Amino acid sequence: MKNTKIISIAFTILLFASTSIFSQEATGLQIVENVYNRAAGDDMTSDLTMTLINSSGKERVRTIKQFSRDFGDIEKKIMFFVKPADVKNTSFMTWGYDEEGKDDDQWIYLPALKKTKRISSDSKSDYFMGSDFTYDDLGDRHPTQDTHIILREELLNGESCYVVESTPKDEDYMYSKTITWIIKDKWIGLKKDFYDEDEDLLKTLTVEKYEEIKGFLIINHTEMKNVQKDHKTTMELKNIKIDTGISKSKFSERMMTRGI
Amino acid sequence: MKNILLIMIFAFTYSLFAQSVDFSGYVRNYSGMLLGNGSNDFVILQNTFNLNIEKSFDNSAFQVNPMIYHDYSDSLTFRLREAYMDLYFDNFDLRVGKQQIVWGKADGVFITDIVSPKDLFQFLLPEFDEIRIGVEGAKFDYYIGNNTFEIVWLPVFAPTEYADPNSVWAVTPTFPTTPTFDYSKVRVQTSLENSEVFLKYSALTEYVDFEIMGGYMWDDDPTMFSSFAPDGTGGMNIVITPEHKRISLAGGSFSTTLGPLVLRGESAYYFGKYFNTSNPAVNQGVIEKDYIHYMIGTDFNLFDINFSMQFIQKVIMNYEEVIKPTPLFNDEFSNMITFLARYSIFNETLDLELFSYYDFEFDDALIRPRMLYDFSDSINLQFGANLFTGTEGMFGQYDKNDMIYGKIIYSF
Numbered sequence: 257m258k259n260t261k262i263i264s265i266a267f268t269i270l271l272f273a274s275t276s277i278f279s280q281e282a283t284g285l286q287i288v289e290n291v292y293n294r295a296a297g298d299d300m301t302s303d304l305t306m307t308l309i310n311s312s313g314k315e316r317v318r319t320i321k322q323f324s325r326d327f328g329d330i331e332k333k334i335m336f337f338v339k340p341a342d343v344k345n346t347s348f349m350t351w352g353y354d355e356e357g358k359d360d361d362q363w364i365y366l367p368a369l370k371k372t373k374r375i376s377s378d379s380k381s382d383y384f385m386g387s388d389f390t391y392d393d394l395g396d397r398h399p400t401q402d403t404h405i406i407l408r409e410e411l412l413n414g415e416s417c418y419v420v421e422s423t424p425k426d427e428d429y430m431y432s433k434t435i436t437w438i439i440k441d442k443w444i445g446l447k448k449d450f451y452d453e454d455e456d457l458l459k460t461l462t463v464e465k466y467e468e469i470k471g472f473l474i475i476n477h478t479e480m481k482n483v484q485k486d487h488k489t490t491m492e493l494k495n496i497k498i499d500t501g502i503s504k505s506k507f508s509e510r511m512m513t514r515g516i
Numbered sequence: 517m518k519n520i521l522l523i524m525i526f527a528f529t530y531s532l533f534a535q536s537v538d539f540s541g542y543v544r545n546y547s548g549m550l551l552g553n554g555s556n557d558f559v560i561l562q563n564t565f566n567l568n569i570e571k572s573f574d575n576s577a578f579q580v581n582p583m584i585y586h587d588y589s590d591s592l593t594f595r596l597r598e599a600y601m602d603l604y605f606d607n608f609d610l611r612v613g614k615q616q617i618v619w620g621k622a623d624g625v626f627i628t629d630i631v632s633p634k635d636l637f638q639f640l641l642p643e644f645d646e647i648r649i650g651v652e653g654a655k656f657d658y659y660i661g662n663n664t665f666e667i668v669w670l671p672v673f674a675p676t677e678y679a680d681p682n683s684v685w686a687v688t689p690t691f692p693t694t695p696t697f698d699y700s701k702v703r704v705q706t707s708l709e710n711s712e713v714f715l716k717y718s719a720l721t722e723y724v725d726f727e728i729m730g731g732y733m734w735d736d737d738p739t740m741f742s743s744f745a746p747d748g749t750g751g752m753n754i755v756i757t758p759e760h761k762r763i764s765l766a767g768g769s770f771s772t773t774l775g776p777l778v779l780r781g782e783s784a785y786y787f788g789k790y791f792n793t794s795n796p797a798v799n800q801g802v803i804e805k806d807y808i809h810y811m812i813g814t815d816f817n818l819f820d821i822n823f824s825m826q827f828i829q830k831v832i833m834n835y836e837e838v839i840k841p842t843p844l845f846n847d848e849f850s851n852m853i854t855f856l857a858r859y860s861i862f863n864e865t866l867d868l869e870l871f872s873y874y875d876f877e878f879d880d881a882l883i884r885p886r887m888l889y890d891f892s893d894s895i896n897l898q899f900g901a902n903l904f905t906g907t908e909g910m911f912g913q914y915d916k917n918d919m920i921y922g923k924i925i926y927s928f
Contacts, residue, residue, distance in 0.1 A: 308863060316865075316893050340893040341927035344540055351722065359773070361722055368645045370618040374725050376816065378776035386864030487863060508662050509720045510609070514602075515572070 284404025284420045288436075290443040292399050297472050297498035299325035304335075304493055306387055311486035316340070318385050321516050325502050329354045331396075332507035336516045343385075347512040350377075356398060365512040372509050381430040387489040388459060388480040390430065393450075401425060407435065412446055415439045431458070442473055457483055464490075470498045540928060541567040541581075548921035550684070552904075559684055559919060560638075561588035577602040583646075598650045608658040614650040617668060619716060619729060621769040621780040622811045624854050624873070625828050628729050628767045628784050631668055631714050633736045635677045639685045639914065640873075640882070641902055649674050653712075662721065668714040673704040675760060676736040684917050689740075691796070693754055696745070701759040704734055724772040729784075735763045739790035742801035754796055761790050776816055780826075783810035791845060793838040806833040807845075813854075824856040843910040846877040865890045869900075873911060880906025880915075898923040 306318040319339040325332055330351055337346040345367040352360045360377040380392035402422040409418055417437040424431065432455045437447040444466055452458040465477035474496055481488040505511065548560030563586040570579040578601045585593040600613030617631040624644070626634070632648040640647065653670035679685035689695075704710050712734060718727040738758035747753040767784030786809065790802045813826030828851070832839065835848035844850070853876075858869045867888040874881040886900030901920045906912025 310863070316890075341540055342542070342894075342896060342925075361773075363720070363725075368643065370616055370645070372720070372725075373621075374771045374773065374778055376773050376776055376778050378773075378817070382817070382820075383863065386860075388863075505659075505661075508659070509718075510657070510659055510664065514577075514604075514609075 282406070282418075284406050284422070285399055287406065287418050287420055287438055287443075288399040288402070288404050288422065291436075291438055291445055292396060294443045295472055296474065297470060299323070299499060299502040300474075301495070301497040301500060301502065302493040303495045304491060306385065307490045307492075308387055309488050309490070316386070318343075318387070323502055323506055325504075325507065327504075334507050334511060337385075338516075345515050347515065349507060349509075349512055350395075351507070352395065356400065360395070363509070363512065365509075370513075372512055387491075388482045388487060389489060389491070392430070393461070393480070401429075402434075409440075410437075412437045415442075415446060417446060444473060444475065452484075459483065469496055472498060474498070537569060537571045539567065539569055541565070542925050542927045544926075545924045546921065547923075548919045550917060550919050551901075552916035552918040558588065559917075560921065562586065575604045577604075596650070597645075607660070608656065610657075611655040612653075614652050615655065616645070616648045616650050617655065617714075618648070619727060619769075620782050621725075621727075621771045622782045622813065622826060622828070623824065623856070624871070625811060625826065625852075627782045627809045627811055627828075628727065628765075628769055630731065630733065630736070630765070630784075631670075633674050633676050637677065637679050637683070637685065639679070649677065663717070663719045666714075666716040666718070668712075668716075670712040670714075670733075671708070671710075672706050673710060673712060673734045673760070674736075675704075675734070675738065685914070687913070689756075691754060691756065695742070695754040695756040698755050698757040701757055702738055704760050710734075724770055726768060726770040728768040730764070730766045732762070732764045734760045735789065736760075739802055740792055742792075742796035744797070761788075763788055778815040780813045780815070781811065783808065791832070792840045792842070794840045795838065798838075803836065803839060805835070805839070807831060808833070821857055821859045824854075826854040828852045828854070843878070843908070843913060846909070851876040875906075875909050875911060878906050878909025878912050880904070880909035880912030882911040882914075894927055896923075896925045896927070898925070 301323050304320040304322055306320070308316040308318070317339060318337070320335050320337055322333065322335045330353055333350045333352070335348045337343045337348075347365040349363045350360050362375050362377045363372050364375055365372045377391070380395070381390050383390055384394055402424050404420050404422045407419045407421050409416065411417070417439055419435060419437055421433055421435050423433045432451045432453055434451065435449045436445045438445050444463060446463050448461040449457055450459040450461070459480055459482045461478060461480045463475050463478050466473055466475045468474070474493070476493040476496060477491070479488060479490045544564040544566070546560055546562045546564065547558065550557045550559045565584045566581070568579065568581050571577060579598055581596070581598040583595045583597055585595070596614060598613075598615050600611050600615045603610045618629055619631060620628040622629065624640075632651050634647050635649050636647070651670050651674050652672040653668060656667045658665040678687060712732065714729065714731040714733070716727055716729040719725065739761050741757045741759055743755045743757065744752040745755050763786060765784045765786045767782070769780070769782035771778060771780045773779070786807050788804050789807055790804055793799070793801055793803050795801070808831045809828075811826050811828045813824065815822070815824045817823070830845060830850040832845060832848050839845070841847065853874050855872045855874070856870070858867060860867050869886045869888065871884045871886070872881055881904070883903040883905065884900060886898060889897045891897050899922050901918070903918050904911050904914045907915055
């Protein structure tokens with residue numbers, strides 16, 4: 257379902273990309289939808305290294321092996337924690353739904369307890385493994401949850417970008433607004449500023465590196481800096497494999513408990 | 517000889533490394549000091565080495581998990597928590613060997629989680645993976661999508677293990693006079709007809725996770741049959757004969773989300789549990805009754821604090837007044853709650869936790885505040901207290917065992 261959407265949107269983009277009409281008529285929502293729907297293959301395997309760096313430069317490293325697959329109206333993801341040692345063999349599974357308003361299903365397997373626990377996806381403002389990324393930052397926030405306006409167009413790191421301000425429709429959302437620099441025609445958010453409830457800058461996400469793998473643009477190195485706490489987290493993806501045909505059974509309790 | 521042994525161990529270890537066998541585990545220093553009764557005794561001065569040795573292949577795996585405890589009397593205790601092999605097939609898995617098996621959705625209480633018995637050498641204070649005893653047997657899992665059918669066969673019965681009678685965690689038996697114990701029937705012979713069998717069907721779905729289970733097992737706690745024998749002075753001595761009896765149960769559990777709440781429930785119906793009666797002279801001092809044990813609970817987050825609460829009840833069916841009250845079954849209805857609050861700060865380097873059991877019948881509680889600090893990725897420091905309130909009941913009986921403790925854990 258999502259791929260069909262992606263193909264039709266990509267085709268539409270191809271039709272209009274060579275003219276200036278699109279940029280004149282594009283709305284903030286369309287631009288963010290293009291980012292949301294950017295094709296990334298049906299499945300992906302990668303090794304994620306997350307480095308947490310505090311204000312004095314002390315580093316903590318988390319390593320995760322992750323698998324994801326798009327099943328059309330459901331996107332499933334499973335993560336196996338490799339490091340640090342005290343969380344080794346812990347696994348985390350998410351089923352995310354395209355259906356608007358339907359919450360993700362999430363489970364965590366705790367090897368010491370030998371138990372798979374369902375957890376609420378409502379805690380999206382929780383930080384993931386002590387990093388500067390919340391669960392919501394890591395997920396695909398649906399474009400219709402925010403109101404988007406194009407502030408301007410400008411160059412960032414030599415890339416021509418739309419600068420889009422997104423304001424949540426839900427007043428209780430953890431950010432008052434975000435401002436994203438989106439590369440034209442590539443539909444990659446190159447930089448994103450997150451503002452807190454007092455509308456002060458809280459965090460900045462920057463894409464350090466992206467590359468083309470099997471014809472898809474894949475972001476493989478990002479940094480999230482919390483400017484208020486002077487704490488940052490880098491995320492680096494390695495050994496990325498796209499469309500290898502990950503089995504449906506990979507996203508199950510059986511695999512959560514068995515491990516990598 | 518010693519050198520040869522060392523060389524053999526080195527060679528064995530090296531060959532394991534060469535085959536990319538995975539080693540992990542922890543080293544832990546654990547010190548606990550009593551606060552109750554005006555004493556400041558160090559009741560725990562313990563070093564622990566926990567080693568996980570595991571190796572996975574495409575269609576099989578093995579894990580061996582020895583643990584060594586060293587305490588201040590310089591004694592060494594060796595425990596093999598698990599030692600098993602896995603065989604993986606397309607739609608089913610087989611695990612054979614000594615293994616811990618955990619069922620159910622309840623935290624900190626054992627309702628359908630009865631396959632692995634408990635080691636209560638320090639009551640309920642150790643981590644739950646240390647409380648559970650690995651059981652020797654085979655586990656077969658058959659999968660259809662996210663549905664699992666599980667059969668567990670245990671040819672060797674392992675009972676609950678209690679604290680040494682000299683330990684501060686020893687349970688004092690209550691009898692009208694000092695009894696004589698006859699342990700001739702306490703052992704369950706290892707044979708096919710004495711096996712335990714457990715069945716479970718579980719599913720993990722978009723809306724709800726659930727388990728339905730049944731078991732034909734031995735009661736992990738022995739029934740205390742009483743009889744009388746001449747004491748040689750013209751009087752009679754009470755003789756207590758502990759004996760494990762067969763018990764069966766059927767139950768289930770579920771977990772689902774309702775907005776920001778996780779709702780959990782678990783229930784089991786136990787058939788034919790023997791309860792002791794107040795009069796040891798009648799019917800060998802026991803009576804057989806069914807009972808229900810269930811829990812309802814919820815997990816949620818409020819002000820960035822994770823909360824978890826559970827209500828647990830036991831109901832003895834066709835209750836009779838002759839049933840002797842115990843800390844576990846005081847009355848027809850036994851009611852308990854658990855409470856957990858956990859708050860993480862400084863990017864999850866510091867956790868503040870409060871866990872508590874409260875028993876309504878005896879008005880007793882166990883309150884466990886704890887602070888956990890990640891000194892580094894490998895080293896975790898813990899400081900906490902175990903506070904017992906009340907004077908009787910499961911927790912009140914340890915009223916003099918209030919303690920503070922510290923742990924240093926190096927994980928590798």
